[in-house]
Amino acid sequence: MATILEEYIAKHPGSAQRYAEATQIFPGGVTHDNRYAQPFPLYITHGTGPCKWDVDGHEYIDYVSGHGALILGHSHPAIAAAVSEQIYRGTHLGACTDEELRWAKAIMALMPSVERVRFHSSGTEATLMAMRLARAYTGKNKIIKLQDHFHGWHDYAMAGSDRPAPGIPQESWGSMVIVPSGDLGAVEDALNRDSDIAAIILEPTGAHYGQLPFDTPNYLKGLRDLTHQNGVVLIFDEVVTGFRASPGGAQVLYDVEPDLTTMAKIVAGALPGGAVGGKAEIVDMIAHRGDPEWDNRERVYHPGTFNGNPLSAVAGSVCLEMIASQPINQRADAMANRLKLGLNEVLGKMEVAGHAHGVASMIHLVLADCDCDRGICTMPHNEIKAAIGSPAVTALKRSMQNNGIDIMGRDSFLVSSTHTEIEIDKTLSAVEMSLAEVRAEGLL
Numbered sequence: 001m002a003t004i005l006e007e008y009i010a011k012h013p014g015s016a017q018r019y020a021e022a023t024q025i026f027p028g029g030v031t032h033d034n035r036y037a038q039p040f041p042l043y044i045t046h047g048t049g050p051c052k053w054d055v056d057g058h059e060y061i062d063y064v065s066g067h068g069a070l071i072l073g074h075s076h077p078a079i080a081a082a083v084s085e086q087i088y089r090g091t092h093l094g095a096c097t098d099e100e101l102r103w104a105k106a107i108m109a110l111m112p113s114v115e116r117v118r119f120h121s122s123g124t125e126a127t128l129m130a131m132r133l134a135r136a137y138t139g140k141n142k143i144i145k146l147q148d149h150f151h152g153w154h155d156y157a158m159a160g161s162d163r164p165a166p167g168i169p170q171e172s173w174g175s176m177v178i179v180p181s182g183d184l185g186a187v188e189d190a191l192n193r194d195s196d197i198a199a200i201i202l203e204p205t206g207a208h209y210g211q212l213p214f215d216t217p218n219y220l221k222g223l224r225d226l227t228h229q230n231g232v233v234l235i236f237d238e239v240v241t242g243f244r245a246s247p248g249g250a251q252v253l254y255d256v257e258p259d260l261t262t263m264a265k266i267v268a269g270a271l272p273g274g275a276v277g278g279k280a281e282i283v284d285m286i287a288h289r290g291d292p293e294w295d296n297r298e299r300v301y302h303p304g305t306f307n308g309n310p311l312s313a314v315a316g317s318v319c320l321e322m323i324a325s326q327p328i329n330q331r332a333d334a335m336a337n338r339l340k341l342g343l344n345e346v347l348g349k350m351e352v353a354g355h356a357h358g359v360a361s362m363i364h365l366v367l368a369d370c371d372c373d374r375g376i377c378t379m380p381h382n383e384i385k386a387a388i389g390s391p392a393v394t395a396l397k398r399s400m401q402n403n404g405i406d407i408m409g410r411d412s413f414l415v416s417s418t419h420t421e422i423e424i425d426k427t428l429s430a431v432e433m434s435l436a437e438v439r440a441e442g443l444l
Contacts, residue, residue, distance in 0.1 A: 003441060004395050004398050004399045004402065004437055004438070004441060005039070005395075005398065007402050008039075008398050008401065008402055009039060011056065011058065011402060012040070012042065012054065012056050012058075013056065014043065014054070014055035014056040015040055015041065015042050015043045015054060015055060015056065016039070016040045018043045018055065019040035019041060019043070020040075029041075034067070034409060042054050042060075042401065042406070043055045044060075046074075046075070047062060047073075047074030047075060048073075048074050048075050049073040049074060049075075049416075049418040050062060050073050050074075050416055050418045050419040050420070050423045051074070051423075052074060052406070058404065059404060060401070060404050060405060060406040061404060061405050061406070061419075061423045061426060061427055061430075062074070062406050063405070063406065063407045063408055063412070063413040063414055063415065063427075064406055064407065064408045064414065065408065065414040065415070065416050066265070066270050067265065067408065068209065068239075068240045068244065068265050068266070068362075068408070068414050069264075069265035069266055069268075069270035070270050070414075070416050071243065071244055071266050071319070071323070071328060071329075071332060071361070071416055071417060072269075072270070072319060072322065072328065072416065072417060072418065073416040073417065073418030073419075074418075076319075076418075078318050078322065079269050079270070079315050079318055079319060082314040082315060082317075082318045083271070083311055083314060083315050085314075086099070086310050086311055086314045087311065089310070090310060091309075091310065091311055092305075092306070092309060092310070093310060097308070097310055097313065099308075099310045099313035099314050099317065100119065100308035100310075100313050102313065102314075102317045103119070103308070103312075103313040103314075103316045103317045103320075104117045104119075106316065106317045106320035106321050106324070107263070107267065107275065107277060107316075107320060108277070109320075109324055110243065110247050110248045110249075110252075110320060110323065110324055111242075111248050111249060111251065111252070111261060111277065112248070112252075112257070113251060113257045113258055113259075113261060113277070113278060113279075114261060114277030114278060115277075115278065115279055115280040115283070116277065116278065116279070116280045116283035116284060117275050117276070117277040117283070118275065118276050118277075118283060118286055118302065118307075119273065119274070119275050119304075119307045119308040119312075119313075120264075120273070120274035120275060120276065120304060120307060121272055121273060121274060121304060121305075121306045121307065121309075122152070122264055122272065122273075122274045123151075123152050123237075123239035123262060123263075123264030123265065123274050124151075124152025124153055124154055124157065124274075125152075125274055125304070126152075126239070126262035126263060126264060126274035126275060126276050127151040127152050127154070127157055127201065127235075127237055127239075127262045128152070128154045128156065128157070129262075129276050129300075129302065130199075130201065130235045130237075130260045130262050130276050130278075131143050131156055131198075131199065131201065131235070132300055133233075133260065133276065133282055133283065133285050133286070133300060134198045134199035134233040134235065134259075134260065134282070135198045135199070136285045136298075136300045137198075137233065137281070137282045137285050138198040138199070138231065138232075138233060139198075140195075140196045140197060140198035141175050141196050141198060142175050142176065142177050142194060142196050142197050142198060143156065143175065143176055143177065143197075143198060143199050143200070143201060144177045144178075144179055144187060144190055144191075144197060144199070144200035144201070144232075145157075145159055145160050145176055145177070145178055145179075145200075145201055145202075146160070146178075146179060146180070146181040146182075146200075146201075146202045146203075146207065147160050147178055147179065147180050147181050147207075148160065148161070148181055148207040148208070148212055148381065149181060149201075149202050149203045149207045149237070150203065150207065150208060150237075151201060151203075151237050151239075151262075152239075155168045155169070155172040155173075156172060156173075156175070156176055159172075159173040159176035159178060160176065160178035177190050177194065177197065181202075181206065181207055181212060181214055181381065182206070182213075182214025182215065182219055184219060184222040184223070184226070187200065187223065187226055188226055191226060191230045191232065197230070197232050198232065198233060199232055199233035199234070199235050199259075199260075200223065200227060200232060200233075200234060200235065201235040201237055202223075202235070202236065202237065203236075203237050203240070203241070204216070204220055204236045204237070204238065204241060204245075204249075204250035204251065204254070204256075204258075205241050205245060205250050205359060205362070206376075207381075208409075208412075209240040209241055209362050209412075210241075210357075210358055210359060210362050210364065210376075211364045211384070211388075211409075211411065211412060212381045212384055212385070213357070213376045213377050214376075215376065216250075216254060216359075216376055217254050217256075220250075220254050220256040221254075221256055223256075224256050224257070224258075227259075233259045233260060233282065234258045234259045234260070235258060235259065235260045235261070235262065236249070236250065236251055236258040236260070236261050236262070237262045238250060238251070238261050238262060238263055239262055239263060239264040239265055239274070240265060240362070241360075241362075242261070242263045242264075242265070242266060242267055243263075243266040243267065243319075243320065243323055243329075244266060244329070244332075244360060244361055244362065244414075245359060245360045245362070246329060246360065247323050247324060247328075247329050249261070253359075253360070258278065259278050259279050259282060260276060260277070260278035260279070260282060260283070261276070261277050261278055262274070262275070262276055263275045263276075263277065266319060266320075266323075267316055267320070268312040268315060268316040268319075269312070269314075269315025269316045269317075269318060269319035269320075270315065270319070271309075271311055271312040271315045271316070272306070272309075272312060273306075273309065273312035273313075273315075273316060285299065285300045286299065286300045286302050287299070327417075328417045329360070329361070329417070331417040332360070332361035332415050332416055332417045332419070333360050333361050333415075335361075335415050335419040335420065335421070335423075335424055336358070336360065336361040336362070336363050336413070336415040338421065338424045339356075339363055339413060339415060339419075339424050339427060339428070340356045340357070340358060340363050340374060342424065342425075342427075342428040343356035343363070343365060343428065343431060344356050344374060345428075346428055346431055346432045346435070347435075349432075350432065350435055350436070350439075352367070352435055352439075352444055353367060353368060353369045354366055354367040354368060354369065354387075355368075355369065355370050355372070355374060355377075356374065357370070357372060357374045357375065357376070357377040358374075358375070358413075359375055359376065361414065361415040361416070362412065362413075362414060362415075363412065363413040363414075363415065364377070364411050364412050364413075365407075365411045365412075365413070366379065366384055366387050366388065366411065367387050367390060367392055367393060367396070367444070368383060368384070368386075368387035388410050388411050389410075390443075391443055392438055392443040392444050393410050393411060394410070395437075395438045395441060395443050396434055396435065396438050397410055399433075399434035399437045399438060400430060400431065400434045402434075403430040403433055403434055404426075404430055405427055405430045405431070405434075413427075
């Protein structure tokens with residue numbers, strides 16, 4: 001009987017051939033770190049709804065969901081029609097457009113905290129601008145960042161990462177203050193020690209969109225109180241959670257209003273695009289005033305060739321307007337809950353140490369026991385990380401791909417509104433089969 005790895009290699013000759021070519025073109029053979037896999041990653045040709053297909057003709061139920069961007073699933077007809085129509089009107093008009101107005105209004109209709117918005121081309125750009133705006137607005141220099149929280153790949157965002165950072169001057173991190181995730185006392189201590197704190201930035205459901213969660217409602221409310229008391233800007237990075245944790249993001253789900261919000265992925269209808277939104281007085285640090293001193297010396301400078309690009313604008317507008325008017329989130333959340341309950345049942349039935357947890361349509365599978373309520377996991381973060389890094393998890397993901405399931409990273413299922421009971425139940429059967437295969441190889 002073939003091993004999981006042998007089956008993977010035998011099933012995917014087309015992906016193997018393309019990867020061999022790619023290693024001579026791209027560093028590491030990939031164009032995104034998360035796509036790196038051994039012995040080779042899958043090459044995908046197209047997707048529709050909750051499914052996608054690889055170059056060898058295999059179908060996958062997809063939980064990568066465009067790295068979280070595809071709340072509407074692959075190739076949604078309304079998005080495809082809007083983008084196709086806009087292509088013929090212009091892909092880059094180099095001017096202000098009605099499309100950017102419509103896009104901004106769609107964001108503001110869902111997120112009451114957004115009084116002003118500025119568009120970018122990615123989440124990384126958005127978090128960089130949010131930090132810059134906070135520094136300019138407060139006249140202070142330092143940003144508090146929570147350990148393990150992800151805010152893109154710019155120099156400041158890489159502070160507090162669990163990986164080395166070649167190419168980043170250590171001096172870049174002199175303005176970053178790293179505190180443990182979920183520890184209000186540590187934030188309070190940092191604020192008491194240092195009067196030069198401009199802002200705190202965090203993923204509002206915990207690191208990696210809730211893979212490493214905290215006591216979300218209480219922690220967020222505590223942060224809001226601390227930042228108010230200390231004149232510190234509160235930044236929610238809702239690049240993944242925005243319009244997914246709820247139609248208005250984690251901030252609406254937990255009723256905690258940040259000063260600034262960073263967005264990408266769903267905000268652009270799964271096209272390239274990002275945004276910073278929030279209090280007018282902060283975002284208006286970018287605004288021209290007609291005063292040469294302000295405009296040329298004090299104003300926050302912000303160019304960007306593809307800011308508010310018409311294609312992203314129409315895709316984002318259509319997506320957000322659908323979220324506002326249809327039960328998009330309710331469908332995704334219901335299917336995610338079915339998946340979470342089913343995963344926990346499968347683990348129990350097979351007597352595998354593990355559990356699935358998560359909120360809304362973001363589900364995480366951990367091969368380790370926990371007595372949490374399967375919503376906000378209470379397992380210590382170091383134990384979650386150790387479980388995710390085990391050989392069993394690597395084998396499980398590869399086996400799931402052999403069995404027609406593709407997940408985000410090593411443990412996450414990002415569910416769209418196009419997943420149905422059929423896809424969820426097929427997924428649960430595939431997971432059960434994959435767990436049996438991993439056990440047969442002595443890894444469970």
